[in-house]
Amino acid sequence: MKDPTPLDSALDALPDNSGTIEIDQAGATTEVDVVDVDRLGVRLKGVRVRRTRAIDVEHEAATLPDRLRALPGRVEPVEIDPSLGGARLRTRPDRREYFEIDVEPDRTDIRRTRIDAEGTRHASDWAMTRDQLDRLLGEAAGPVDGPDEDQE
């Protein structure tokens, strides 16, 4: 039997199987809003990565689509504008649902949106296995070296 990961420990410690958990990773703190959890999977409604060091938004928006594989669809940058404070990436809105990621220098937010029949957008929760969620947190916080550091 494998040792529990920090994610497992945080999820298992949730009272009533719901609430917000915090996990410290190298250079970042990740928050997950959990709606429900059991031994296999998690239903969640948002992930926030808060970094201690600012990153290059344009570089992050360019590399995140290839790095982020735990989501069911590929994200693509929709708009990148550091002057407005960040970048927005999105999965293709199939069946009127999509994942949206806002990247700012010190944080990355992941959420899911559903568009109802009248065209109104709602925040929507989604389910993942614990392993998938663990991978998602790692990929979202992952190596985010800017272009200058790549050249070193």
Place this chain on the structure above:
Amino acid sequence: MLSIDRDLGRFRDIVKGRVRKDLRRYMSSGELVGRKGKEMVSIPLPQIGIPRLRYGDNKQGVGQGEGDQGDGAGEGPRAGDAPGDHMLEVEISVDELAEILGEELELPRIEPKGEREASADKARYTGINTVGPESLRHNKRTFKQALKRSIASGTYDPRRPIIVPIKEDKRYRTFEVDTEPRSAAVVVYMMDVSGSMGKEQKEIVRSEAFWIDTWLKHNYDDVDTRFIIHDATAREVDRETFFRTRESGGTLISSAYKLCLEILEHEYPPEEWNIYPFHFSDGDNWSQSDTRTCVELLRNKLVPISNQFSYAQVDSQYGSGQFIKDLDEAFSDLDEVCLSRIPNREAIMDSIKELLGQGR
């Protein structure tokens, strides 16, 4: 009517019938965009083939002629290497095209707002003067004057009625400048050129703009067209740049509305001009706070001076399309705000009808 005129008339009727029949295709394919001159539009039509009998050698058909049972039938026709039929290009006037558009889409004629008429100066030769250039000499008046002088001075001989005008008899036409009202409109096209608006979306906007131009020019004597592109900032550009530019920045729609207002306030007094702002976007605004700014700008400034404010949202692959929903909620009480969603090229015709169907 001359027979050639009658034939030409019939030909034009056929052409118009074909254009009418294929209007939806022309609108969705964008075939006519770029074929528009100042007065005429060049339209590609498949040539009309008239069936006729051809005489030739009687060739043997299948099951006839030499050969034994079981022999191959030989080679059939192969793919040709010659060019196919050429399309016939015919020209119809922009006005005729607009009429077809209006009839097919059942568009009501636009009623220019009563006082929103611009003045235009027009010279008319209505007066007579004793001085002027010889090119404007009024011969009838001149000889009449000479006749009057001749009778008054007793030199007129009815048996030999020769009248020779002298310098004092000469009369010249003079013109007066009439100021007559002309209905004038300004169309301000605004387009989101942020990263999420791709080539396909721009082509759809180009087609829409072509048909809107055609209809408005048919309804007004003078139409001024201005172009604004925006991502997080807005700038005025020429028509070519408008359809070609692609930026990667975020979208602040309010930047376009502010620039549009600036242009209108400085150059187009609403008492003289019929004002038509058209905005095209994929509906992704950067923030809800900017959307609130847009709603305020529209409600308090842009819509009150416009005949109609039109917003058309072109679906994009990754677009959320939220902005049209926000406008719909904010302006359901205002008929002057017209909204249209364009999911793809096939929807252009319906969108044009939505935008121009109010008759404003």
